[in-house]
Amino acid sequence: xxxxxxxxIEVKIAPEKEITVTEEQANxxxxxxxxxxxxxxxxxxxxxxxxxxxxxxxYLPREVMLEIAEFLGIPGIDVYSVVTFYNQFRLNPPGKxxxxxxxxxxxxxxxxxxTLDAWKRRLGIDRGExxxxxxxxxxxxxxxxxxxxxxxxxxxxxxxxQVEPTKVDGILLSFELExxxxxxxxx
Amino acid sequence: MKAVExxxxxxxxxxxxNRAESGWQELWHxxxxxxxxxxxxxxxxxxxLDVLQAIRDEIGRQNLDCHLVEVGCMGHCYAEPIVIIxxxxxxxxxxxxxxxxxxxxxxxxxxxGDNPCLEFVLGALEKNELVPSFxxxxxxKYEKKVILKNCGYIDPEQIDHxxxxxxxxxxxxxxxxxxxxxxxxxKKSGLxxxxxxxxxxxxxxxxxxHARGRPKYVVCNGDEGDPGAFxxxxxxxxxxxxxxxxxxxxxxxxxxxxxxxxxxxxxxLAVHRVRVALRQARELKLLGKNILGSDFSFDIELFQxxxxxxxxxxxxxxxxxxxKPGIPYHRPxxxxxxxxxxxxxxINNVKTLAYLRSIIENxxxxxxxxxxxxxxxxxVFALAGKIVNTGLAEVPMGTTLRQLIFDVGxxxxxxxxxKAVQIGxxxxxxxxxxALDLPIDFDSLRDAGAMMGSGGMVVLDEDDCMVEIxxxxxxxxxxxSCGLCTFCRLGTKQMxxxxxxxxxxKGKIEDIDMLTELAEDISAGSLCSLGKxxxxxxxxxxxxxxxxxxxxxxEGRCPALMCQELIAYYIIPERCERSCDACVGTxxxxxxxxxxxxxxxxxxxxCVKCGTCLKACPPQYNAVVRLSPPDQVPxxx
Numbered sequence: 001x002x003x004x005x006x007x008x009i010e011v012k013i014a015p016e017k018e019i020t021v022t023e024e025q026a027n028x029x030x031x032x033x034x035x036x037x038x039x040x041x042x043x044x045x046x047x048x049x050x051x052x053x054x055x056x057x058x059y060l061p062r063e064v065m066l067e068i069a070e071f072l073g074i075p076g077i078d079v080y081s082v083v084t085f086y087n088q089f090r091l092n093p094p095g096k097x098x099x100x101x102x103x104x105x106x107x108x109x110x111x112x113x114x115t116l117d118a119w120k121r122r123l124g125i126d127r128g129e130x131x132x133x134x135x136x137x138x139x140x141x142x143x144x145x146x147x148x149x150x151x152x153x154x155x156x157x158x159x160x161x162q163v164e165p166t167k168v169d170g171i172l173l174s175f176e177l178e179x180x181x182x183x184x185x186x187x
Numbered sequence: 188m189k190a191v192e193x194x195x196x197x198x199x200x201x202x203x204x205n206r207a208e209s210g211w212q213e214l215w216h217x218x219x220x221x222x223x224x225x226x227x228x229x230x231x232x233x234x235x236l237d238v239l240q241a242i243r244d245e246i247g248r249q250n251l252d253c254h255l256v257e258v259g260c261m262g263h264c265y266a267e268p269i270v271i272i273x274x275x276x277x278x279x280x281x282x283x284x285x286x287x288x289x290x291x292x293x294x295x296x297x298x299x300g301d302n303p304c305l306e307f308v309l310g311a312l313e314k315n316e317l318v319p320s321f322x323x324x325x326x327x328k329y330e331k332k333v334i335l336k337n338c339g340y341i342d343p344e345q346i347d348h349x350x351x352x353x354x355x356x357x358x359x360x361x362x363x364x365x366x367x368x369x370x371x372x373x374k375k376s377g378l379x380x381x382x383x384x385x386x387x388x389x390x391x392x393x394x395x396x397h398a399r400g401r402p403k404y405v406v407c408n409g410d411e412g413d414p415g416a417f418x419x420x421x422x423x424x425x426x427x428x429x430x431x432x433x434x435x436x437x438x439x440x441x442x443x444x445x446x447x448x449x450x451x452x453x454x455x456l457a458v459h460r461v462r463v464a465l466r467q468a469r470e471l472k473l474l475g476k477n478i479l480g481s482d483f484s485f486d487i488e489l490f491q492x493x494x495x496x497x498x499x500x501x502x503x504x505x506x507x508x509x510x511k512p513g514i515p516y517h518r519p520x521x522x523x524x525x526x527x528x529x530x531x532x533x534i535n536n537v538k539t540l541a542y543l544r545s546i547i548e549n550x551x552x553x554x555x556x557x558x559x560x561x562x563x564x565x566x567v568f569a570l571a572g573k574i575v576n577t578g579l580a581e582v583p584m585g586t587t588l589r590q591l592i593f594d595v596g597x598x599x600x601x602x603x604x605x606k607a608v609q610i611g612x613x614x615x616x617x618x619x620x621x622a623l624d625l626p627i628d629f630d631s632l633r634d635a636g637a638m639m640g641s642g643g644m645v646v647l648d649e650d651d652c653m654v655e656i657x658x659x660x661x662x663x664x665x666x667x668s669c670g671l672c673t674f675c676r677l678g679t680k681q682m683x684x685x686x687x688x689x690x691x692x693k694g695k696i697e698d699i700d701m702l703t704e705l706a707e708d709i710s711a712g713s714l715c716s717l718g719k720x721x722x723x724x725x726x727x728x729x730x731x732x733x734x735x736x737x738x739x740x741x742e743g744r745c746p747a748l749m750c751q752e753l754i755a756y757y758i759i760p761e762r763c764e765r766s767c768d769a770c771v772g773t774x775x776x777x778x779x780x781x782x783x784x785x786x787x788x789x790x791x792x793x794c795v796k797c798g799t800c801l802k803a804c805p806p807q808y809n810a811v812v813r814l815s816p817p818d819q820v821p822x823x824x
Contacts, residue, residue, distance in 0.1 A: 044508060046511075047490075047491075047493055051452070082512055086492075086493035086512075086513070105656075106414075106645055109647065109656065114797045117795060118797060142496060144228070145420040145453070147415055147572075149267075150571065152232060158231075161232045165797045166773055
């Protein structure tokens with residue numbers, strides 16, 4: 001990380017105390033406060049807190065990181081540094097469906113990179129991004145330990161084995177059909 | 188006073204054990220059929236939950252009286268989902284590749300009828316006249332299960348299953364020994380850290396026991412980050428109590444009252460099962476205040492990692508537990524003296540801890556007797572990649588790689604040729620055919636340029652490019668480098684850039700020397716083993732497969748036909764069966780068209796080289812081929 005970027009973040013993350021918040025941000029803060037009640041004000045709890053908040057909100061927006069920093073009595077930059085260090089935490093909102101392409105050794109050698117290409121092509125986004133309609137977010141994972149089912153893609157927390165480009169299309173089609181069905185029911 | 192306390196431990200445990208055993212007897216000898224479904228992560232990925240639901244539905248429909256038990260993974264991952272049925276009058280039989288339809292048939296035909304459906308059988312759990320048993324498989328000759336013994340046979344969410352199979356007996360025994368005696372026994376067993384480094388466990392314990400500073404901590408390192416390794420996951424999912432028991436023994440020996448079990452967030456099922464196990468162990472007073480009525484207290488907290496490979500490094504793991512970014516710090520002082528919050532901290536790997544109960548139960552002599560030629564104990568390997576029997580195998584130390592790959596793993600599928608085996612993940616190396624007769628142990632592998640690592644083993648065949656695999660590992664370590672040491676942060680990046688160029692056919696011959704030079708510098712200039720071992724995959728492939736590097740650089744050719752920039756897909760017109768449209772239909776980018784003669788042609792501009800057409804082309808035509816370098820495709824195309 002370059003020094004320029006660190007400076008820029010420091011400015012962003014330590015704003016004046018009274019900031020106007022949108023309704024969404026206010027909700028985020030409310031949720032976070034509710035979760036913080038379960039924890040002691042100990043630095044060692046930071047990662048567990050972040051995991052639980054992300055589990056609820058799907059990501060960790062700025063106002064939430066500041067809230068947690070204040071709770072633990074540490075600078076906002078310390079929270080930010082932990083959030084950006086670990087692969088699990090995300091700074092942008094997730095899609096409705098999460099797609100995690102496994103790039104462990106076995107998956108890679110059996111064509112995981114080809115599967116990733118197929119997902120990128122079909123969803124029109126790169127790894128770490130969310131589709132504009134917030135339906136899908138795409139990312140990679142180092143290894144989910146299902147090496148025997150390679151290449152694996154974890155779709156909505158469910159590991160699926162032997163996901164090759166044709167199966168990518170199949171999975172997307174099944175989501176489409178599901179959506180159509182829901183649409184019909186709503187009518 | 189002491190005598191009274193001893194009997195309390197023994198009698199409290201006996202009571203727990205009696206209850207567990209009667210439950211176990213009830214399960215197996217009540218005259219009802221028992222159905223075990225393997226629902227580890229590997230089973231789930233293959234559809235085990237659908238199978239479980241199908242069985243549950245069928246039992247409901249038929250109004251059957253039987254026991255349905257969820258178990259972990261027995262290591263035969265290639266045959267998942269696996270269902271084991273024990274019907275009175277028959278040996279317990281394991282069925283492989285079960286789907287909901289087969290599951291329904293098994294219930295109807297075998298449990299209701301008397302047809303054991305031999306066509307789906309994988310093997311029987313005991314010797315019998317009817318079906319071959321696992322003990323008669325060729326691999327049984329080499330396998331010796333110690334820490335995988337319970338995996339796939341007991342319900343990991345039922346502590347009683349574990350206790351009925353000898354679980355927590357070692358805790359009861361240890362509480363009647365002195366901590367020094369426990370350490371002595373572990374030292375005599377010669378157990379070494381199974382996380383990869385192979386440091387003698389007993390010695391580590393002794394250092395921690397004698398370290399000043401209170402409180403002391405015991406930490407279980409379950410941050411199995413090596414891509415291609417999944418034995419820690421399997422043990423945590425299939426037999427979590429064996430790890431907890433190991434932690435209690437370790438805590439008693441070093442004098443700790445508090446422990447952490449650090450599990451990767453990528454393993455949600457392991458996290459869940461450990462959480463359940465902790466709760467159950469506390470309920471039975473096997474954890475918490477005054478364990479089994481003794482004056483020894485110890486409790487464990489579950490901590491989820493957040494996806495950082497470097498946290499497998501013990502000092503980084505400690506930083507992570509303290510709520511900081513997982514950046515390693517200098518050793519010594521070692522964590523055993525100065526660890527979590529500056530206090531003495533014993534860190535052991537999942538497998539190391541899982542061995543302890545057996546060592547305490549059976550004695551150090553039994554453990555050293557397991558290996559061959561002075562190498563004690565067993566080792567667990569995760570077999571993956573191009574191998575027939577993917578899954579887990581536990582073999583005595585000193586077994587050769589050839590026995591492991593060809594006898595236990597049944598060799599390479601699709602009649603392909605063995606090329607190399609990658610051992611030890613990003614820190615390890617690739618060993619060629621000539622190294623296959625090496626007996627497996629910590630030192631022999633290191634001398635050959637690989638590493639025992641955590642035991643991940645990915646088998647590679649003739650279709651795998653060795654430059655690409657080196658590039659892959661470097662990309663991994665480069666991304667996971669925490670950035671503390673300059674050589675690791677920038678050196679791996681530079682190596683990766685060079686390898687990227689080589690796999691694209693833009694490499695220069697001087698790059699090979701530069702890679703070797705950089706590799707040495709990175710090893711010397713990095714603080715933790717992530718950096719120290721990061722160049723290993725490159726060094727070992729250069730050592731054994733230099734010709735492949737040269738083919739990429741000099742000829743722009745990938746001998747294994749893997750590097751995408753250096754290959755092209757081509758349909759041989761003479762072989763193309765004109766009336767078949769398999770490739771056209773499966774092409775994901777509509778790059779294949781039919782020409783006037785009804786022969787299929789690939790548009791090289793549109794082709795994304797995903798290889799779907801090659802798989803789709805029926806084997807009797809075999810018309811799709813890969814060519815390297817790509818300019819071998821005839822110009823008329």
